[in-house]
Amino acid sequence: MFYGRCFPTAEGAPSWWLLLVIVLLTTLALPRSAQASDTVYLLYRQWQPYDWPEDVPSASEVTRSQRGLGWRRERADGDFGVDYDYQPLRIRTGEPAHNGHLHRFMVGGQWRHGLYRVQARAELAGTSNMFKYQSVHGDIATGRVAVFRSVHESSAFSLGVGGDHRFGSFRWLPRIRWEHTDDNGQWLADLPVLLQWQSPGSRWTLRLEREGDRWATLDATREVEGALYLREWRTELTYRINSGRPWWPAMVLGVGASVDTRVRYPDLDAGTLDLRLGDALFGSIRLDW
Known part of the structure; x- marks a missing residue:
């Protein structure tokens, strides 16, 4: 029988998260270049259903989709944005200690100095x-x-370290970054989490990235506190149909696949489950203003 586990309240957030907030505030205070462009977007992504990974007579498909919206400001020295997404992950087998409606509110970006x-x-x-x-x-x-x-100063290579939930629980990993632009487009490698190519004019984009995050969970009675971890390798090819005009959005269509999708969450009967949902194709549409 699963009895849940105790967590600190929101006031007792991990020290690394407080450090992250300090980093955000510090980088926002750095000098900025005058030129900037703003983008507002809407996103919808739909996956094929995942087959339940175990041979259970009452098992049903796991369905998944994503809706997102946000605002981003790009400058010569980086970008900053606010994002929200809602991701229904409907697991109808067993007694999951969560309702499958996953919400994220995000603020952040990247800066060069x-x-x-x-x-x-x-x-x-x-x-x-x-x-x-x-x-x-x-x-x-x-x-x-x-x-x-x-x-x-003139090197395309950067060395660093990053911390996130892309591979499950929060962990720090060494990172190697490389950027290059030539007649064939723009190339970006941020190992071990991202490979990206953009065609000249950014009409086509091909990405292979490691995705993963954690959502805090509560059961239906709001007594069992837990966390859901969702992680995968995701590849996507997108095509920008038009560049947009005033009051008329640019449209970006995408097709891709999620590979080795795994989910870890508390089940009221079985305890903590760590399951491989498998692979699934998906399609996406994004509108940029």
Whole structure:
């Protein structure tokens, strides 16, 4: 029988998350270039259903989709934005100690200053009943942070370290970043989490990235506090149909696949489950203003 586990309240958020907030405030205070462009976007992504990974007579498909919206300001020395997404992950087998309605509120970006680059994102992520009843615990505070230093002023290589939930529980990993632009487009490698190519004019984009995050959870009675971890390798090819005009959005269509998708969450009967949902294709549409 699963009895849940105790977490600190939101006031007792992990020290690394407080450090992340300090990094965000510090980088916002750095000097900015005058030129900037703003983008507002809407996003919808739909996956094929996942087959339940175990041979259970009562098992049903796991369905998944994502809705997102946000605002981003891009400058010559980086970008900053505010994002929200809602991701229904409907697991109808067993007794999951969560309702499958996953919400994330995110603020952050990346900034360059001299030889250094900082990436930081603070998040509040949890199931819908936490926000509805304002019954939160410490796992609602999460985020990502990474710091790089260029090998020298003219080098395309940067070395750094980053911390996030992309591979499960929060962990720090060494990072190697490389950027290059030529007649064939723009190339970006941020190992071990991202490979990206953009065609000249940014009409086509191909990404292979490691995705993963944590959402704080509550069961239906709001007595069992837990956390859901969702992680995967995701590849996506997108095409920008048009560049947009005043009051008319640019449209970006995408097709891709989530590979080795895994989910870890508390089940009221079985305890903590760590399951491989498998692989699934998805399609996406994004509108940019």
